[in-house]
Amino acid sequence: MNANQGMEISQIAFFFCLAAIMVGGMFWLSVVIGGRGKVHASGPPDELGVRSRRRRARRFLSSLLLPIFFAAAGFTAGWLLKSKCPGETPLPVMGQVPDYTLTDQLGRQVSSTTFLGKVRMVTFLFTYCRGYCPLIAHNLMTLERVLRAAGLADQVQLVAFNVDPGETGPAEMRAFQEQYGWDPDNTYWEFLTGSPEDIRRIVTGAYHVSYRKVTDDDQGQKSDPDLLEQDSVQEPVVANKLADEAGVDYDIVHNDMLAIVDTRGRIRVIFEDADRVSDEQMLNVIRRLIEESDAHGAH
Numbered sequence: 001m002n003a004n005q006g007m008e009i010s011q012i013a014f015f016f017c018l019a020a021i022m023v024g025g026m027f028w029l030s031v032v033i034g035g036r037g038k039v040h041a042s043g044p045p046d047e048l049g050v051r052s053r054r055r056r057a058r059r060f061l062s063s064l065l066l067p068i069f070f071a072a073a074g075f076t077a078g079w080l081l082k083s084k085c086p087g088e089t090p091l092p093v094m095g096q097v098p099d100y101t102l103t104d105q106l107g108r109q110v111s112s113t114t115f116l117g118k119v120r121m122v123t124f125l126f127t128y129c130r131g132y133c134p135l136i137a138h139n140l141m142t143l144e145r146v147l148r149a150a151g152l153a154d155q156v157q158l159v160a161f162n163v164d165p166g167e168t169g170p171a172e173m174r175a176f177q178e179q180y181g182w183d184p185d186n187t188y189w190e191f192l193t194g195s196p197e198d199i200r201r202i203v204t205g206a207y208h209v210s211y212r213k214v215t216d217d218d219q220g221q222k223s224d225p226d227l228l229e230q231d232s233v234q235e236p237v238v239a240n241k242l243a244d245e246a247g248v249d250y251d252i253v254h255n256d257m258l259a260i261v262d263t264r265g266r267i268r269v270i271f272e273d274a275d276r277v278s279d280e281q282m283l284n285v286i287r288r289l290i291e292e293s294d295a296h297g298a299h
Helices: 003-033 045-084 132-150 169-181 196-203 225-231 241-246 279-296
Strands: 101-103 109-111 118-125 158-162 187-191 211-215 250-254 258-261 266-271
Touching: 045 109, 045 118, 118 132, 118 279, 132 158, 132 279, 158 196, 169 187, 169 241, 258 279, 266 279
Parallel strands: 118 158, 158 187
Antiparallel strands: 101 109, 118 258, 211 250, 258 266
C-alpha cells in the first residue's frame, strides 16, 4: 500500500466514523424532541417543574448540537471533495535522474548533486539549430524573469543538455547563449556537455529523448520511429548566425521536450512541445513541486 492509498483509506474511515456519530446524534435528538420531551399533567407541582426545566434544557442543548452536526457534515463533504479534486492529485514520478558530472559552458565540472534541493527545468539543445532550440532558449529567458518577479528564482535551476557533444563544446554553447541574449557567466542556466556516451546515457537513458545526426544529403530519410511524428510537423525556421558562420552541413534531429525535475532529482512532468509551453503552465508545476518539497521537509 502506498501513501496515497493509505490517505484515501483514512479519509473514508474518518467519513464513516463521523457519519455514525451524526446518525446517532440525530436519533438522540429525535428522541429528545419527541415523546421523551412531553410533560404529563400528573404528579406533584415540584416534579412537574423539574420536568419542565429538563425539557427546556434538552431543547436548548438540541438547538446547539443540531447546527454542529450539519456544520461537521458540510466540512467533511467539502474536505473529501477537495481531496478528490484532480488539481490536488500528486504529480506522478516518471523516473530518477542518474548521477553525473559534466562540463558547463564555462568549462567547469558540474555535478548533478549541485541541483538537489531545487526544481530543474531541463531542455535539450543543438547549438547550430535553426528550428525549435532558439525558441526554447527565448522561453527559458522569459521564464527566468517570471520566476524572479514571483520570488521563486532561487528555488529553480535551468539546465540544458548539448545533444551534439561530438562536434560542439563549451565555446559553441557560450556563443549560442550570447546569441540569444543570455550572459554565459550567469550559471542560473547551466548548459552541459560531456562525452557522447555520457550524454546518451543521460538524455536518452533517463529522459527518453531521442536524437541523431542527419546530414544535408539524407534530410528526407529520418527513419527513427521516435522522431517520425515530430518530423511530420513543419518546423519553424529561425536565424542562427552561429550555424551560418560554422558552415555546418548537418542537423541534430531530436525531440522538442522540456522536463521538470523535482528537488529530489525525480522527473515529474514532461512537456512534449517545449517551444510552446506557457509561463503559466511551468509556473504552476514549479509551485506545486516547491510546496510538495516544503511539506516533505516538514515531515
